[in-house]
Structures are given as C-alpha cells and as structure tokens.
Amino acid sequence: MELIYLLFILVLSVFLGFALISRVPPLLHTPLMSEANAICGIIVVGALIAAGAQANSTLTIILGTSAVALATFNVVGGYLVTDRMLKMFKKKDSTK
Amino acid sequence: MSMEFLANFVYILSSVLFAFGLKFLGSPVTARWGNILSALGMLLAVVATLVSGHIVSFQWILIGIIVGATLGALVALKAAMTQMPQMIALLHGCGALASVFVAWSAYHVHGAGDLTNTITLYLSIVIGGLTFTGSGIAWGKLSENLPGKPILFAGQRLVNMGLIVSIFILGVFFILNPAQYHLFLTILVLSLFFGIFLIIPIGGADMPVVISVLNSYSGVVACTTGFVIHNTLLIVVGSIVGANGMILSIIMCKAMNRSITNVLFGGFGAVIQRQGPGEKRQAKSISVEDAFLILENAKSVVIIPGYGLAVAQAQYAVRELGEFLEKNGCDVKYAIHPVAGRMPGHMNVLLAEANVSYDQLMEMDAINPLMDNVDVAIVIGANDVVNPAARHDKSSPIYGMPIINADKAKTVFVIKRSMATGFAGIENDLFYDDNCRMIFGDAKQTVQALVAEFKTSQH
Numbered sequence: 001m002e003l004i005y006l007l008f009i010l011v012l013s014v015f016l017g018f019a020l021i022s023r024v025p026p027l028l029h030t031p032l033m034s035e036a037n038a039i040c041g042i043i044v045v046g047a048l049i050a051a052g053a054q055a056n057s058t059l060t061i062i063l064g065t066s067a068v069a070l071a072t073f074n075v076v077g078g079y080l081v082t083d084r085m086l087k088m089f090k091k092k093d094s095t096k
Numbered sequence: 097m098s099m100e101f102l103a104n105f106v107y108i109l110s111s112v113l114f115a116f117g118l119k120f121l122g123s124p125v126t127a128r129w130g131n132i133l134s135a136l137g138m139l140l141a142v143v144a145t146l147v148s149g150h151i152v153s154f155q156w157i158l159i160g161i162i163v164g165a166t167l168g169a170l171v172a173l174k175a176a177m178t179q180m181p182q183m184i185a186l187l188h189g190c191g192a193l194a195s196v197f198v199a200w201s202a203y204h205v206h207g208a209g210d211l212t213n214t215i216t217l218y219l220s221i222v223i224g225g226l227t228f229t230g231s232g233i234a235w236g237k238l239s240e241n242l243p244g245k246p247i248l249f250a251g252q253r254l255v256n257m258g259l260i261v262s263i264f265i266l267g268v269f270f271i272l273n274p275a276q277y278h279l280f281l282t283i284l285v286l287s288l289f290f291g292i293f294l295i296i297p298i299g300g301a302d303m304p305v306v307i308s309v310l311n312s313y314s315g316v317v318a319c320t321t322g323f324v325i326h327n328t329l330l331i332v333v334g335s336i337v338g339a340n341g342m343i344l345s346i347i348m349c350k351a352m353n354r355s356i357t358n359v360l361f362g363g364f365g366a367v368i369q370r371q372g373p374g375e376k377r378q379a380k381s382i383s384v385e386d387a388f389l390i391l392e393n394a395k396s397v398v399i400i401p402g403y404g405l406a407v408a409q410a411q412y413a414v415r416e417l418g419e420f421l422e423k424n425g426c427d428v429k430y431a432i433h434p435v436a437g438r439m440p441g442h443m444n445v446l447l448a449e450a451n452v453s454y455d456q457l458m459e460m461d462a463i464n465p466l467m468d469n470v471d472v473a474i475v476i477g478a479n480d481v482v483n484p485a486a487r488h489d490k491s492s493p494i495y496g497m498p499i500i501n502a503d504k505a506k507t508v509f510v511i512k513r514s515m516a517t518g519f520a521g522i523e524n525d526l527f528y529d530d531n532c533r534m535i536f537g538d539a540k541q542t543v544q545a546l547v548a549e550f551k552t553s554q555h
Contacts, residue, residue, distance in 0.1 A: 013332045018339050021118060021336075025122070026432070027454060029440035030445045031121065031441070036118070037184060037187045039114050039118075040314050040334070040337045041191055042329060042333040043318050046321055046322075050325075053153075054152050060204055063204070070191070074168070074187050075138055076168030077172040078172075078187050079131060079138070080168070082131045088449050088451075090448070
C-alpha cells in the first residue's frame with residue numbers, strides 16, 4: 001500500500017473524528033471517552049495477526065498472546081462499562 | 097486473496113459502524129444504541145481478521161481472548177461509578193501496551209522495513225510506552241494507591257529534558273540503523289520511564305486533562321501501529337480516537353484557562369505561592385435547621401457538585417434532596433462545571449447513576465445567565481470552580497478561568513468540611529460574601545440531615 005493513500009485516509013479520519021466528536025454534549029463526555037477507548041481496542045486486529053502467525057519464537061508467542069489478552073480486555077471492558085453508564089442516563093418521564 | 101479482499105471490505109463496514117456509534121453519542125436517547133453498533137463493528141472486524149487467511153494457529157489467540165474477555169467483563173461489571181476515572185486510565189494503559197507488543201512483534205518477525213515503517217515503529221513504541229506507564233501512574237493517583245498531590249523533586253526538569261533528548265537522539269540512530277535491536281529496546285525502556293516522570297508531577301485536579309491526553313495518545317499509538325503493520329482500520333480508528341482525546345483536552349484546558357503545556361509541564365501546585373493570612377475575614381455559617389427553612393421557601397435551587405461529592409459518595413443523598421425540593425414545588429437544576437471531578441463528564445455519570453434526570457443536568461454556559469434568578473445555590477464539594485476571584489481579581493492564579501456564578505444566586509450554601517482551600521491553594525472569596533452561608537460537615541451526612549428535615553416536616 002502506498003504511503004500517500006494511508007496518509008490520505010489518516011487526514012480524512014482526523015476530520016471525521018473532529019466532526020463527530022464536537023457534536024457530543026458535555027453530558028456524555030465520560031461515556032464518550034470510554035467508548036472511544038473501547039474502539040481503540042481495535043488494536044486487537046493487529047494482535048490477532050501477531051498471535052496467529054506461524055510461531056517462530058517464544059518471544060513472538062508471548063508478545064502476541066499478551067497483546068490479544070490486553071486488547072480484548074480493553075474492548076470488552078470498554079464496551080461493557082460504556083453500556084453500564086449509558087443505561088443510567090434517563091429522563092424522569094421514563095423512570096416514573 | 098479473495099478472503100483478504102473480503103476482510104478489507106468488512107473493515108470498511110466496521111469503520112462506518114464506529115462512526116455511527118460516535119454520532120449516536122450526540123444524544124442520550126440514542127447513545128446506548130450507538131455503543132451497541134460500535135461493539136458490533138468491533139465483532140465484525142475481529143471475525144473478518146480471523147478468517148482473512150493471515151492466521152494459521154488459533155490456540156494462543158483463544159487463550160488471549162478468554163483471559164482478556166473474562167478479566168475485562170469482571171472489572172467492567174464490578175467497577176463503581178465513582179471509580180470510572182481510574183477504570184478508564186487502566187483501559188488506556190492496556191490498549192497502549194497491546195499496541196507496543198503488536199509493533200514489537202512485527203519488528204521481531206519482519207524487521208523494521210522501509211523508512212516510513214521504521215519511523216512509525218519508533219513512534220509506536222515511544223508513545224505506546226509512555227502512555228502505558230503514564231496511564232499506570234494516573235490509575236494509581238486516581239485510585240489513591242499513589243499520593244494525588246504532585247510529586248516534585250530537585251532536578252525534575254533536568255531528568256525530563258534528559259529523557260526527551262536521549263529518546264530523540266537514540267531515535268535518529270535507530271531510524272538510520274533499524275537493525276539495531278538493542279537501540280529498539282533502550283528506546284522502549286526510556287519511554288516507559290518517561291511516562292512515569294511525565295505524570296507524577298501532575299496533581300489530582302488536573303486529571304481530567306491527563307486522562308484526555310492519554311486518550312488521545314492511545315489513539316495515536318493505534319494509528320502509528322496501523323502504519324507499521326499496514327492496517328487501514330487501525331489508522332482510521334486511531335486517528336478518530338486521537339482527535340477525540342485532543343478535543344476533550346482542549347475543552348478541559350479552556351475550562352481551567354490554562355494551556356496544555358502548562359498543565360503537563362507546569363507543576364501547577366508548585367508554582368503558586370500560598371497567600372498569607374492577609375486581612376482576617378469571617379465566613380458565616382448556618383445550621384442545617386436554618387438552611388432547611390430557607391430551602392423550604394425557595395422556588396428555584398441550583399446544586400453545584402464537585403469532586404467532594406464523589407469522594408463522599410453523596411450522589412444518592414443529593415438526588416433525594418432534589419426530589420423533596422421538587423415535591424415542594426421548587427425548580428431543581430444541577431450545574432456541572434466541565435472540570436468538576438476527575439475526568440470529563442464525571443459528575444454527570446455520578447448523578448445519572450443516582451437517577452437524576454439528565455435534562456436537569458445543566459452545562460456551565462447554560463446555567464450562568466439564569467443564576468441571577470436562582471433563590472438558593474448549593475455548592476457541594478466544589479471550590480475553585482465557583483470562586484468569583486476568577487472573574488475580577490487579576491492577581492488571583494485562577495483569574496480568567498470560567499466559573500459557575502454561584503455568587504449571583506440570592507443565597508448560597510456551601511457544604512464543606514472546613515475552610516481549607518481547594519486544589520489551587522487559594523482562598524475562595526465566595527465564602528465571605530454576604531449572601532453566602534457555610535454548612536460545615538461531611539457532604540453526604542449534611543445532605544442526609546437536610547433530607548431528614550424535609551421528611552419530618554411532611555408529617
């Protein structure tokens with residue numbers, strides 16, 4: 001893949017990020033942060049490739065497996081905790 | 097080839113789902129769906145990677161996923177809402193370390209590759225390394241396993257400068273000689289140390305900025321690692337998260353009227369000289385019974401929570417007080433300063449947990465124009481964010497910081513343990529105002545005492 005295409009994607013994604021996030025109200029900044037954090041666990045994709053490649057040394061097995069565990073922790077923990085928080089945001093009418 | 101094409105196609109779908117997930121966070125009504133969509137995108141990306149043909153052995157993956165998912169679920173379901181800031185710091189740290197391991201593993205197996213690869217690899221281990229240890233320190237401070245006060249020592253700046261310069265110079269050598277494994281390891285170790293030294297001088301009240309910055313960094317690491325292993329999905333997601341952390345950091349810094357560099361390198365607590373006693377002023381206190389009589393007649397009440405509310409776990413008691421006030425025909429609002437608490441939006445989550453309706457949670461800019469018409473403002477566990485010195489006293493260290501104009505309300509109650517100063521270490525002019533009354537005591541117990549007054553009056 002050409003570097004220039006990757007940079008192209010990078011720049012557009014930054015703009016997308018700015019556009020999306022500046023619309024989130026301060027009310028939801030904590031869940032925003034934890035959801036962004038969970039999405040960041042996308043590194044699990046890289047970790048899977050690292051852990052699932054033909055093992056050629058103990059070091060790569062350790063690195064890959066730990067990376068999968070850490071990234072999965074990040075993903076599962078992040079989404080669950082965000083869901084717990086968002087569940088709590090209620091309007092009075094719906095609770096009574 | 098076709099499987100790889102399919103996987104990339106699914107990655108596009110995942111990015112779209114992530115984008116919708118964030119878009120739906122624009123309103124509390126749709127937010128939960130957004131999170132579920134986002135999680136679905138993640139699941140698709142994982143499945144697509146597993147079947148993409150890159151993976152030949154599944155045993156280690158399975159072990160990693162089981163361990164990570166179990167621990168993640170346990171921690172996420174057990175954490176109390178007051179512990180959210182440290183929970184998020186912990187997650188940042190894990191994500192960053194995972195990125196470092198992925199980049200390291202790619203380097204170990206394939207070598208550094210071309211110039212772009214080497215540079216991004218270098219960035220991944222530096223930013224990933226310092227984010228990991230930095231988040232660890234932030235976690236320690238937030239969970240009070242480490243002292244929350246800034247840790248300062250002689251020559252701190254020298255050590256930091258030394259670390260930055262050596263990481264930079266070694267980086268140049270590494271980029272010129274990417275095969276030097278020992279350079280790679282040295283840079284990683286130095287970055288880990290740098291993360292520690294970067295965060296220990298930062299005090300507890302600056303944690304909202306720190307967490308936002310670490311959030312940004314964890315995105316940047318995912319992004320640079322995406323360049324290392326040529327994965328577009330990592331680049332897209334990493335840059336979105338990087339932008340997210342950056343926006344939040346800017347918002348937090350604006351709310352404190354300070355620059356990012358000042359927060360990260362200023363050692364705020366050390367710079368400020370504590371004011372001498374000066375003129376002796378007397379704050380007026382009020383008993384719970386008298387406060388109740390005023391509250392009973394109030395038509396509008398604004399509650400201004402701060403970190404002290406979280407410490408005292410007073411959110412349920414506060415909601416109960418709010419309900420009694422409402423039953424009494426009073427209009428109740430909560431005014432949330434952007435940096436109240438230890439992370440962006442901390443107070444909102446606590447009050448939402450206690451079942452406060454989110455339309456009662458008002459932002460600073462929305463509530464300030466209304467403060468003149470408010471009968472009673474109750475400040476609970478907040479200090480610097482309601483200090484009117486920020487508006488008029490040019491000599492004050494917090495001059496220019498946007499505050500909630502609690503002093504404009506007809507009567508102000510401040511629930512506080514003592515006259516001790518807030519994080520900035522300065523006297524709060526508000527406490528000496530004619531319309532201000534202190535209610536000394538623990539936040540939770542005091543609010544519960546007020547609730548008890550309301551209960552007895554109804555019989």
